Each structure stands twice: as structure tokens, then as C-alpha cells.
Amino acid sequence: MDLRDIEIFLTLAEELHFGRTAERLRVSPARITQAIKKQERQIGAALFERTSRTVRLTPLGRQLRDDLRPVYSGLQDGMRRAKLAAQGVTAVLRVGMLPLNAHDLRPYWDAFRTRHPQWRLQIQHASFVDPFAGLRRGDLDVLVCWLPVDEPDLTVGPVLLAEPRVLAVAADHELTRRTSVRLDVLADFQHSDSPSRPDYWADGFVPSHTRKGRPIQRGPMVGSTEEILTLTSTGQIVNLFPAHMMRYWNRPDIAYLPVSDLDALPYALVWRTETENDLVRALARVAADLGPLPA
Numbered sequence: 001m002d003l004r005d006i007e008i009f010l011t012l013a014e015e016l017h018f019g020r021t022a023e024r025l026r027v028s029p030a031r032i033t034q035a036i037k038k039q040e041r042q043i044g045a046a047l048f049e050r051t052s053r054t055v056r057l058t059p060l061g062r063q064l065r066d067d068l069r070p071v072y073s074g075l076q077d078g079m080r081r082a083k084l085a086a087q088g089v090t091a092v093l094r095v096g097m098l099p100l101n102a103h104d105l106r107p108y109w110d111a112f113r114t115r116h117p118q119w120r121l122q123i124q125h126a127s128f129v130d131p132f133a134g135l136r137r138g139d140l141d142v143l144v145c146w147l148p149v150d151e152p153d154l155t156v157g158p159v160l161l162a163e164p165r166v167l168a169v170a171a172d173h174e175l176t177r178r179t180s181v182r183l184d185v186l187a188d189f190q191h192s193d194s195p196s197r198p199d200y201w202a203d204g205f206v207p208s209h210t211r212k213g214r215p216i217q218r219g220p221m222v223g224s225t226e227e228i229l230t231l232t233s234t235g236q237i238v239n240l241f242p243a244h245m246m247r248y249w250n251r252p253d254i255a256y257l258p259v260s261d262l263d264a265l266p267y268a269l270v271w272r273t274e275t276e277n278d279l280v281r282a283l284a285r286v287a288a289d290l291g292p293l294p295a
Helices: 003-015 018-025 029-043 059-086 102-115 133-135 183-188 201-204 224-234 279-292
Strands: 048-050 056-057 091-098 117-127 142-146 152-162 165-170 192-194 218-221 238-241 254-258 264-273
Touching: 003 018, 003 029, 003 059, 003 279, 018 029, 056 059, 091 279, 102 117, 102 152, 102 279, 117 279, 133 142, 133 264, 142 201, 192 224, 192 238, 218 238, 224 238, 224 254, 264 279
Parallel strands: 091 117, 091 142, 192 218
Antiparallel strands: 048 056, 142 264, 152 264, 165 238, 165 254
């Protein structure tokens, strides 16, 4: 099994979907199918159970995944370190962003790079679906996410910013006759939902009930901001967002209304406690030294 085939197997073992695996690896679904069939012929047994609706690992597939994952990760890390050493870079700090305003946080990034030119800072998007999975898999070193975070294996660091929330609605929605809204209005419309996230964490962003005790109805499951905005623009849902969305996702088919009775939403650095290292501590020191961004 060559490295590309190992990558295909491990990605499919994570996605459990041939189409998403192909999209993620930028190959055709036929290439994924071909690689998996080849692996199964070489091994002499099925690695996945496939039906028209689901893809699942067999017991043998789970064993192979668990055996190959650390080996493949080690090879990737070795190649990455070699390339960085050739450029004079001794380590990389990978920061995942749940908010979409990485540019606003430039003072932190610039200060970190100035203080530690021997280290590289890599800023990347992080999904709000299963939000802490990247930290736990080792794909990220630090996550910028909203609070509260109450996970036994994670450390919460300095707060970087706190933002008001706005309600995104379709440009022709009835609510656009108002200049602002209160939380109670959310009980009259569906709001998006997402899978694989702690309920307390989701409720920190979108309360489960209004102040009068009316439930806020969770609507369709979504996996990306693009999906949310598509559903919002067609009037199927309304959706709370941090206020920076008005600048970073300004669209003609979406209107943003200030929510007058919600506290500002804080975002902080979060990392896995057992993998804390000098780079993580250095970024936390920068954030503590500079303090939160102005409101």
C-alpha cells in the first residue's frame, strides 16, 4: 500500500462517505473506489461495509485504521519538519479559527511572529461541527472559539475579543422592517442546528429558550457557513451570528439585524491540556499581554 492509498483509506475511514472523501482529496470518486478495492484485494478481506445509504468500517478496517494512523501521521510530521528546517523554521503553531475574522486578530499574529521569528504561525479555518475534534486528533494546536468551554481535557486561555450578536435574515424577510430585534423573536422562526457538538456550548451561542421561556426551535442540520446563508437567504431559517459577519459576509440577499438584549459573545484561545507546549504558551502570553480587542 503506497502513501497515497494510505491517505485515501484513512480519509475514507474518517469521512465514511466516498463523495466527501473524493472532494477532500481532490480526486474522483472512482479513484477512491479503485484504491479501496485494491487494498481489500491485497489484504484479502473487506475493510468497509457499504450499502446504498451508509459506509462503515469492518472490524478489520478499524484495526487497520488504528495501526496506520500514527504511522502516517509520523511520516507527515517528519516530512514537514524536514521542509521547515531547510527554511530555518524550527516549529509550527497551527491555530484553528471558528470566527471568520482572522484579519481582525492580526495584532496577536504579528506580535507572535515578531517575538518568535524561528516559529511559523499557521492560521486555518475550523469547523463548528464537532468543534474540538481537531484539537483531539492533533490537527490543531490551538482553537479560537466562543465560550463557555467546559471540557475536562481542554484548557481555556485568554479572551481575544467579545462581540455583539446579529440576526441574519433574508433580504426580503418580514423582520427587515425593524432596525433591531430582541431574543424573543427567535421563537417565531427556525434556527439552524449542527451535529456532534456539546449542547451547553451550542446554547452559549444560541440560547435554547427566550427570556420568557419560549423554546427556540432548532431547524435543519448544517455543516458550514455557506449552508447557513443559503437557507437564510431563501427564508427557511433565521440565524444568529457574531457582528463581524456584517463585514466579512456582506451579501445582497442577506440582512443583519442587531440583537439588543444578548450579551457580547466572548472568544478565547483553547488547547488540549496534555499537548500544551512552548509555542502554545507563547501565543497565550501574547494574548494576555495585548489584552482583548476593543469592543
